[in-house]
Amino acid sequence: MADQEGATAVAEPDALSAPAPARDLPWVTLVLNDPVNLMxxxxxxxxxxxxxxxxxxxxxxxxxxxxxxxxxxxxxREQMETDVQAMHGYGLWAECRPADDRGDQT
Structure with missing residues (x-):
């Protein structure tokens, strides 16, 4: 802020164009193949x-x-963690990760 009366602070351009926080990005639940469960x-x-x-x-x-x-x-992320826990409860192998992670492509 400036010391002058009536002066206003201006945000730096980088602060205005900052990417969204990671928690706002979508996550995915992946179910993995296992040698136990029937199709x-x-x-x-x-x-x-x-x-x-x-x-x-x-x-x-x-x-x-x-x-x-x-x-x-x-x-x-919270819902995908819930889904992973549910899949584990059914005995399936599962994991969650950010949707932009290359490993979520099927």
Missing amino acids: SYVEFVFREYFGYPRAKARKLMLEVHEKGRSRVSTGT
Whole structure:
């Protein structure tokens, strides 16, 4: 601020164009292939927990089986952590990460 009466402070251009905080970026939940669970069970979990229709649940399950992982949900970090915990509760391998991370591509 200036010492002169009536002077106003002006924000630096860099401060105005700063990127959004990381917490505002979307996150994803990835389900990973594992050697234990049957494909039909993975499809069931996707339908039961996420409420996906049979066709979408099957498509995601096949991505897990054939590609080793599938992005099953997108949202806030907190919601993705909740989804990962739910997948662990069903016995599936899952992780969450920022959506712009290269590893979330299926």
